[in-house]
Amino acid sequence: MAAAGGTVTTREGWTSGTTDVVQLLRAGASAPSSHNSQPWRLRWHHDAVEVHGDPDRRLAVADPDARELRLACGAALVNVRLAVRAQGRRAHTQLLPDPADRWFLGRVRPGSALPPSAWESELAAAIPRRHTDRHPFDGRPLPAVLRDHMGRAAARESCRLVFLTETGERRRLRDLTSRAHRQQRADPAFVAEWEHWIGHAAREEDGLPRAHAAHAPRADDAWRPRDFGDVVADSDRTAHHVGLEDEPTVAVLLSYDDGALAHLRAGAAMQQVLLTATAHGVGSSFVAPPLEVAAVRDEVRALLGGVLWPQVILRLGWGRPVPPTPRRRHPDV
Numbered sequence: 001m002a003a004a005g006g007t008v009t010t011r012e013g014w015t016s017g018t019t020d021v022v023q024l025l026r027a028g029a030s031a032p033s034s035h036n037s038q039p040w041r042l043r044w045h046h047d048a049v050e051v052h053g054d055p056d057r058r059l060a061v062a063d064p065d066a067r068e069l070r071l072a073c074g075a076a077l078v079n080v081r082l083a084v085r086a087q088g089r090r091a092h093t094q095l096l097p098d099p100a101d102r103w104f105l106g107r108v109r110p111g112s113a114l115p116p117s118a119w120e121s122e123l124a125a126a127i128p129r130r131h132t133d134r135h136p137f138d139g140r141p142l143p144a145v146l147r148d149h150m151g152r153a154a155a156r157e158s159c160r161l162v163f164l165t166e167t168g169e170r171r172r173l174r175d176l177t178s179r180a181h182r183q184q185r186a187d188p189a190f191v192a193e194w195e196h197w198i199g200h201a202a203r204e205e206d207g208l209p210r211a212h213a214a215h216a217p218r219a220d221d222a223w224r225p226r227d228f229g230d231v232v233a234d235s236d237r238t239a240h241h242v243g244l245e246d247e248p249t250v251a252v253l254l255s256y257d258d259g260a261l262a263h264l265r266a267g268a269a270m271q272q273v274l275l276t277a278t279a280h281g282v283g284s285s286f287v288a289p290p291l292e293v294a295a296v297r298d299e300v301r302a303l304l305g306g307v308l309w310p311q312v313i314l315r316l317g318w319g320r321p322v323p324p325t326p327r328r329r330h331p332d333v
């Protein structure tokens, strides 16, 4: 048992001065990740929470460049940062702190006392309430003021959030989504990886359980997210399933660069957007396939002007509460 800043304790009750370390680690581990792979190792080291990417949990087929791994870890870092702020301490964040270790993605060190702002408290409170919602949304549009809030949340992390409103663009992105999805499903390596993580009865602490897949959209839904579906027998599907809304609110998060640092910042922006949505009662889910197939991602980029880099596609709308997805029980400490 290592000491946390001199004050210590049991694995369940770490404190370091006024810092509740376990709470910080839990906040980090609540981040979203593709296939719920949780591709990180979180630990308290000396006086900071460290976030290390875990290459063994990278999706080698869907995510060969570890872009999505870094998005997830960028989101974990934001959660830790907000949790530190909610505990009334300054949060000092360093991204890629060790040039010799490409998997050491960031650290957050609690600093001197500083009460959180109202929005920091709001976002921190949203961390345990944010869950991916794959149900249909009710179709009411999101008010402009809410879109502005989410746009500003992305801008805080030097990214842009673009809502797709033009009919031609929406149709094109929907077609690209279907194409990417078909391409992935035709690739045995992708399917094997997917089956390893999704609907696997033996997986209890990671991957996506069958129960979450049971509310899957049907194959004929126009916008097909992915982490569901073929693993679910028809009888398991919800009896009242009505398919996804025809015209969901779709937003694309774009970054100004496409290297490791940009991916971490995009992950932070993604999480700020998601928490802002949650804080306002807005549900969210992801549409990853078009950004996982390199040639299709190039087309998405061209569709959106060809200058910025598309990192995340979100479906947003008014939903209902959804249950959490499991996490590994003990973050590494």
Ligand SMILES: Cc1cc2nc3c(=O)[nH]c(=O)nc-3n(C[C@H](O)[C@H](O)[C@H](O)COP(=O)(O)O)c2cc1C
Pocket (backbone or CB within 6 Å): 030, 031, 032, 033, 034, 035, 036, 037, 068, 071, 072, 130, 131, 132, 133, 134, 207, 208, 225, 226, 227, 228, 285, 286, 287, 288, 289, 324, 325
């Ligand atoms: C980069 C990224 C891509 C994702 N892609 C998809 C997707 O294509 N379809 C989907 O249903 N969920 C997708 N997810 C959501 C994950 O499955 C989800 O975050 C994970 O199961 C944990 O659940 P939670 O978000 O409810 O905590 C994605 C998440 C991330 C971070």
